[in-house]
Amino acid sequence: MTAVFTDQDSTRVGYARSILESAGIACFIRNESTQTLGISLLGYSHAAILDPALCVVDEERVEEARALLREHFGPQVEKTEWICPKCNESNPASFDLCWNCQSAQPE
Numbered sequence: 001m002t003a004v005f006t007d008q009d010s011t012r013v014g015y016a017r018s019i020l021e022s023a024g025i026a027c028f029i030r031n032e033s034t035q036t037l038g039i040s041l042l043g044y045s046h047a048a049i050l051d052p053a054l055c056v057v058d059e060e061r062v063e064e065a066r067a068l069l070r071e072h073f074g075p076q077v078e079k080t081e082w083i084c085p086k087c088n089e090s091n092p093a094s095f096d097l098c099w100n101c102q103s104a105q106p107e
Ligand SMILES: [Zn+2]
Pocket: 084, 085, 086, 087, 088, 089, 098, 099, 100, 101, 102, 103
């Protein structure tokens, strides 16, 4: 199982799922219903780590799924987690600032 797409907007994630399903790629959305709960538990103002994430079940089809999503969503799909240069925490691609120390994401 590999997450190939994540977005704060669950509508976009749902659209991405429909793209993969129409191509016959088995996938599911992680965190679809736990977002609010996660935020209250962790105390984050916004926890991108709990954003809905589209996951592909079959590892052999991950690249195919990424290529399909790239056609629809552009380079967002290419972004992966980044490591904060200041505190070495890993951050989801959708974070512009480190969740731990608020340093800006390096280019
Ligand atoms: Zn940091």
